Amino acid sequence: LASVLVLSPGALLAADMTIGFSQIGSESGWRAAETTVTRQEAESRGIELKFADAQQKQENQIKAIRGFIAQGVDAILLAPVVATGWDEVLEEAKDAEIPVVLLDRTVDAPEDLYLTAVTSDLVHEGRVAGEWLAEEMAGEDCRIVELQGTTGSSPAIDRKKGFEEGIAGQDNLEIVRSQTGDFTRAQGKVVMESFLKAEGGDTICALYAHNDDMAVGAIQAIKEAGLKPGEDIKIVAIDAVPDAHLAIANGEMNATIELTPNMAGPALDALEAYLANGTEPAKWIQTESKLYTAADDNQAVYEEKKNLGY
Numbered sequence: 001l002a003s004v005l006v007l008s009p010g011a012l013l014a015a016d017m018t019i020g021f022s023q024i025g026s027e028s029g030w031r032a033a034e035t036t037v038t039r040q041e042a043e044s045r046g047i048e049l050k051f052a053d054a055q056q057k058q059e060n061q062i063k064a065i066r067g068f069i070a071q072g073v074d075a076i077l078l079a080p081v082v083a084t085g086w087d088e089v090l091e092e093a094k095d096a097e098i099p100v101v102l103l104d105r106t107v108d109a110p111e112d113l114y115l116t117a118v119t120s121d122l123v124h125e126g127r128v129a130g131e132w133l134a135e136e137m138a139g140e141d142c143r144i145v146e147l148q149g150t151t152g153s154s155p156a157i158d159r160k161k162g163f164e165e166g167i168a169g170q171d172n173l174e175i176v177r178s179q180t181g182d183f184t185r186a187q188g189k190v191v192m193e194s195f196l197k198a199e200g201g202d203t204i205c206a207l208y209a210h211n212d213d214m215a216v217g218a219i220q221a222i223k224e225a226g227l228k229p230g231e232d233i234k235i236v237a238i239d240a241v242p243d244a245h246l247a248i249a250n251g252e253m254n255a256t257i258e259l260t261p262n263m264a265g266p267a268l269d270a271l272e273a274y275l276a277n278g279t280e281p282a283k284w285i286q287t288e289s290k291l292y293t294a295a296d297d298n299q300a301v302y303e304e305k306k307n308l309g310y
C-alpha cells in the first residue's frame with residue numbers, strides 16, 4: 001500500500017512553492033505592470049512570491065539571488081537588467097538545484113544555466129518598427145533620432161539591431177543621433193531636448209524609441225520646442241502601454257509594438273510542470289508582438305488596458 005502513496009522525488013505542488021523574483025526596478029510603465037501581473041499570477045496559484053526590487057543595479061540582483069538561494073526557494077524568476085555578468089551566480093543556483101527562469105530580457109550565458117527564458121523576439125520588434133517607418137516615408141528623405149534603452153540590456157542591443165535591419169537598403173532613411181534614455185520618461189525627455197537642440201527641430205523627421213515611456217517623455221520635449229509630435233516628427237516605439245495608445249489616439253504618436261506584461265503566466269506554467277514532474281520546457285518561450293497604428297481603435301485599447309493593472 002505504501003508504494004501507492006509515494007510521490008516522485010521532488011514533486012511539488014504550486015500551493016507549496018516559494019519563488020523568488022528579482023525584478024529590475026520600475027523604470028517604465030510596462031515594468032510596473034509586469035510586477036503587478038507577476039504578483040497576481042503567483043497569488044492566484046497559491047505560490048508564495050518573494051519580491052526583490054534591484055533599483056536598476058545588477059549587483060543588487062546578484063545579492064537578491066544569493067539571498068533566495070540561502071533561503072532555499074523552489075525557483076527563481078530573474079529579469080536581468082544587463083545581458084552579461086551572470087555566469088557565476090547562475091552556477092550557484094544550478095549547484096543548489098534551483099531552477100531559474102528569465103523574464104523579458106535575455107543573458108549572454110550558457111543555456112544550461114537557466115531553465116527557460118520567457119521573452120518577446122526583441123530583434124523582431126525593432127525590425128517591425130523600422131519596416132513601419134520605411135513604409136510610412138515611402139521614399140521621402142527622413143533623418144531619424146533614436147532613443148536607446150538601458151546600455152548593455154538585451155532589449156537595447158536587439159531593438160537597435162532589428163531597427164537597423166528594418167531600414168537597411170533604404171537610402172532615404174538615416175539615423176542621425178542615437179543615445180540612451182535608460183527606458184525612462186525623464187531621460188527620454190532630456191535626451192530628446194538635446195537632440196532637438198543639436199539638430200535643429202525641423203530637420204528631424206522621425207523618432208524611434210526603444211520603449212513607450214521614453215517616447216512619451218520625448219513628446220513633451222517636442223511640444224515644448226513648438227513642434228507637433230506625430231506630425232512634424234513621426235514617432236514609433238515599443239511596449240504598447242496605455243499612454244502610448246492614448247498618444248496615438250490623440251495623433252501625437254504614430255505606432256507602437258505590443259509587449260505583454262504577462263511573462264509570469266507562461267513562466268509559472270513551465271515551473272509548475274518542471275517541479276511537479278520534471279517536464280523540461282523549451283529553452284525559449286516566445287511572447288507575441290503586435291503592431292498598433294492610427295488605423296486601430298487606440299482609445300478603446302487604452303481604456304481596456306487601464307483596467308488591467310497598468
Ligand code: GYE
Binds near residue numbers: 027183238
Ligand atoms: O520594453 C521596457 C522595460 O525588458 C523588454 O524593459 C523589457 C523592456 C521594456 O523597461 O519598457
